[in-house]
Amino acid sequence: MKPLPVPRAAAVAACLAAFAVSPAPAWGPHPQITAAALKAVGTNDPLAAALGPERAALTDYCWMPDWRRSWVARKEGPFLADDFLPFPGMPVHAGHVMPGVKDTWAPYFRRALQALRSETPPNAARWVGSLVHFVEDSGAPPHAHPKGGDMHYVMENWVQSAAISIDGYRPVLLGATDDEAFAGFLRRMESYVAAAAERGRAMEPLAAVSNRPAVEAIALVSANESAKAVADVLLTLGHILPLAPAGRGAAHGRVRFASAGATNRTPAKVMLAGRDESTLCNAAGEWSLRGIPPGDYEILAIAPGHARARATLSVAAGRDTACDIDLPAAVPAGNLIMNPAFDLAWADGKLPDYWHRQKDAWESEPVPVSPGTRLRLEAAWKDAAQGSVVIRWRNTASPSGGQTEVSAPLAAGESARTIEAPAGTKFARVALLTAAPHPSAVCSRIGLANAEPAK
Secondary structure (H helix, E strand, O other), X not given: OOOOOHHHHHHHXXXXXXXXXXXXXXXXXXXXXXXXXXXXXXXXXXXXXHHHHHHHHHHHHOOHXXXXXXXXXXXXXXXXXXXXOOEOOEOOOOOOOOOOOHHHHHHHHHHHHHHHHHOOXXXXXXXXXXXXXXXXXXXXXXXXXXXXXXXXXXXXXXXXXXXXXXXXXXXXXXXXXXXXXXXXXXXXXXXXXXXXXXXXXXXXXXXXXXXXXXXXXXXXXXXXXXXXXXXXHHHHHHHHHHHOOOOOEEEXXXXXXXXXXXXXXXXXXXXXXXXXXXXXXXXOOEEEEEEEOOEEEEEEEEOOOEOOEEEEEEEOOOOEEEOOEEEOEOOOOOOOOOOOOOOOOOOOOOOOOOEEEOOOEEEEOOEEOOOOOEEEEEEEEOOOOOOEEEEEEEOOOOOOOOOEEEOOOXXXXXXXXXXEOOOOOOEEEEEEEOOXXXXXXXXXXXXXXXXXXXX
């Protein structure tokens, strides 16, 4: 996440503003589909009241799953897209085409409803955006009738986005209670995807001979059907939103940073251990959760530049309990890596959050850097460990695509090295090269911090 030490804060902010994730061409496009759905639902419904100004941001947050493992820059401060993607109910990144995308329907519907009932509007809007994305992707012709490569691109991008409209459509309520709405949502998705697959089969031979007008005609129908499905989902979420279970409690507090150099532009994350509830703090470090069943809980918290913290919380029905959390400083001071000791495993329960298993490595989330920045890479190796650590320099926040350079490896047994970011670098990802099933098997901690500038 964004570096916390003061000396480079301005540079990092500029880096994020200039090189935030921008979506590649994809189905719909998503914003026009979402905008058409919002227009059909209207603003006089409980969902609009719950989200307030954040409702309009759904046309942006509908990209969330395409931003996975990347930074999202916003005027109120950047955040990681993955803070609104993996969670205990869906601990891994899901596929976006059938049949894998079907696995997203149930967990993201329930998580979006939970966020609307328990979190602040900005946080809730981001979870709803993730759900909307998967609903829309499910109805894209090359997603419902899976096709890859150039054919996939043509089938989902040859569409006149300005023509997407469902004016006159009256969204359908999928159920009057939570259970009815959930069952109705699944039925709606099944029929919607089946129709999209038929259109995909009809579109495929037309795309193969580059008959763009015919492809565009089918794609526009599919985009409008996606908008109708999203409108039904949004209307339903708003309708059942006030039906939250009774007898719940709430909690709030502030995350306090140990480092005097901490910036409030990068939010801390607060999670309930063993449950799906989580939230990002606001710029003042404040957090809140509503609708928590009475009981005793363990709270987990983390922020860039700090180690993971734990706290206990007792929630009583009808009460709002205060719970402040103190985050210890990371080792080394100013460590830019999230979860550097691999000891936060909220989403999966076993594997470390903010680290991603690849064929040859465990790779960190991106760290914004500027060319010429001198960074100190550290590793605390276990005895007899085998492996190495490298920095993968990138000119994009995306984990794939764009320019990639790799630093010289920090070999097992070598504790530290100072490395300068090469020209063109905007982000760094630290990779622990090992075949171990868990990074802690070979290394107890990895550090990446700003080094003293060259003289």
